[in-house]
Amino acid sequence: MSFDWDDLRYFLSVARAGRLTAAAPRMGTDHATVSRRVRALEERLGAALFTRSPRGYTLTDMDERLLRYAEEMESTSAKIQNDIAGERLSLSGAVRIGAPDGFGAFFLAPRIGELARRNPELDLQIVAMPRIFSLSKREADIAISLSRPERGRLVSRKLTDYSLHVYASRHYLERHPAITGRDDFSDHLLIGYISELIFAPELDYITHIGEKLSPRLSSTNLFAQLRATMAGTGLCILPDFMTSGNSDLVRVLPEEIELKRTFWLTVHEDVRESARVRTAIRFIVSAVEEARGEFMNFHGSVEE
Numbered sequence: 001m002s003f004d005w006d007d008l009r010y011f012l013s014v015a016r017a018g019r020l021t022a023a024a025p026r027m028g029t030d031h032a033t034v035s036r037r038v039r040a041l042e043e044r045l046g047a048a049l050f051t052r053s054p055r056g057y058t059l060t061d062m063d064e065r066l067l068r069y070a071e072e073m074e075s076t077s078a079k080i081q082n083d084i085a086g087e088r089l090s091l092s093g094a095v096r097i098g099a100p101d102g103f104g105a106f107f108l109a110p111r112i113g114e115l116a117r118r119n120p121e122l123d124l125q126i127v128a129m130p131r132i133f134s135l136s137k138r139e140a141d142i143a144i145s146l147s148r149p150e151r152g153r154l155v156s157r158k159l160t161d162y163s164l165h166v167y168a169s170r171h172y173l174e175r176h177p178a179i180t181g182r183d184d185f186s187d188h189l190l191i192g193y194i195s196e197l198i199f200a201p202e203l204d205y206i207t208h209i210g211e212k213l214s215p216r217l218s219s220t221n222l223f224a225q226l227r228a229t230m231a232g233t234g235l236c237i238l239p240d241f242m243t244s245g246n247s248d249l250v251r252v253l254p255e256e257i258e259l260k261r262t263f264w265l266t267v268h269e270d271v272r273e274s275a276r277v278r279t280a281i282r283f284i285v286s287a288v289e290e291a292r293g294e295f296m297n298f299h300g301s302v303e304e
Contacts (some may be wrong), residue, residue: 004044008070010037011049015067016137018056071136075270092121095280098140102222103263104128106242107291108284115283122276130220131199135268141277142284143266146202155272159263160288162295163240166209166252171232179235179252185210189234191225194218202261205237209257240297263288 013023013034020031027034042049049066050057059067099108105128116124127133133143136152148156173179177187192206192215206213217233219225222242229236235252237259243249265284271277288295 004037004040005073007037007041007044008073010034011041011066012070012074014038014050014057015059015070018058020057074138093276094123094125095142095276096125096127096140097142097144097280097284098127098129098131098133099144100146100222101128101130102239102242103144105223108287111287112283115280119276119279122279124280130203130222135266141267141271141274142280144284145264145266146200146261148264149266153269154266155269156264156266159265159285160292160295161260161262163297164205164237164259164261165240165243165254166235166257167229167238167243167249168235168252169230169232169248170250171248172229172234173250173252175232182210182253182256185213185235189217190215191217191219191228191234191236193225194220205259208259209237241291241294244294244297 010023010027013026014020017023017026020034024031024034038049045066048060051060097104097108104126109126109128112124112126116122127140132145133140135141135143135154144159148158177184179185179188190206190213193203195204195214195218197220198204206215217228219228222238225236226238226242228234229238230246230248238249239261265281267277267281
């Protein structure tokens with residue numbers, strides 16, 4: 001018995017996407033072709049690889065083993081490309097950077113054009129979303145996260161600490177009761193994350209300013225929180241690097257409430273020696289170092 005090794009790529013794509021229609025664009029083809037390649041693999045192996053339902057495709061229990069084998073082959077393929085095909089020395093191709101929306105869209109996006117100008121054959125992709133990126137599934141080449149990964153063939157380094165404070169607009173503070181202590185927060189509208197959709201415990205800020213408090217306006221998007229705060233809607237805990245230079249935003253109880261969080265930079269072992277990835281990492285590290293004062297804007301005690 002033999003089968004087309006390329007069919008495993010289609011199998012991997014469906015296993016990760018969960019739907020033919022979602023897997024097809026990743027493979028650069030249509031869903032009918034993806035379905036045909038998956039069925040061909042099933043016929044050659046003599047096993048049903050997926051349970052099909054209106055909600056999508058899920059792996060059968062026994063065929064989780066095939067997923068592990070396919071991912072090992074994918075990693076080996078990447079190593080061959082890096083080590084033998086000369087990609088390690090090439091500054092061409094795509095580099096995908098996964099990051100939280102604040103870091104990716106607010107900090108990195110305005111700066112990364114310089115990297116593009118220096119390297120005209122690099123295709124730079126920023127995936128700025130509030131989520132955890134899987135490097136083993138190639139969702140990103142470089143991931144910026146709020147905690148250091150503890151498992152997997154990953155290489156991490158601390159990028160920077162950053163500080164956060166409670167903010168409100170001048171317009172809001174002029175029209176609402178004065179805030180002299182934490183107990184006063186219950187008299188104000190708080191802006192924050194949707195509790196059940198917080199993707200990292202480090203974002204659960206509200207508990208640090210009051211155990212019984214909860215946001216009355218919540219969003220998974222940090223920019224939505226920032227814009228609502230600037231519009232005078234209420235109080236919000238925001239990273240200082242996103243408020244730097246905004247004279248309309250005022251810190252509330254800055255000596256009493258000051259939080260610290262950390263950005264980590266992580267890559268998969270299979271791509272860490274790639275020239276394009278190393279170049280992107282150097283650029284990100286240098287950009288953060290130059291803006292260190294914006295990130296680490298501490299004044300008093302720090303809560304963790």
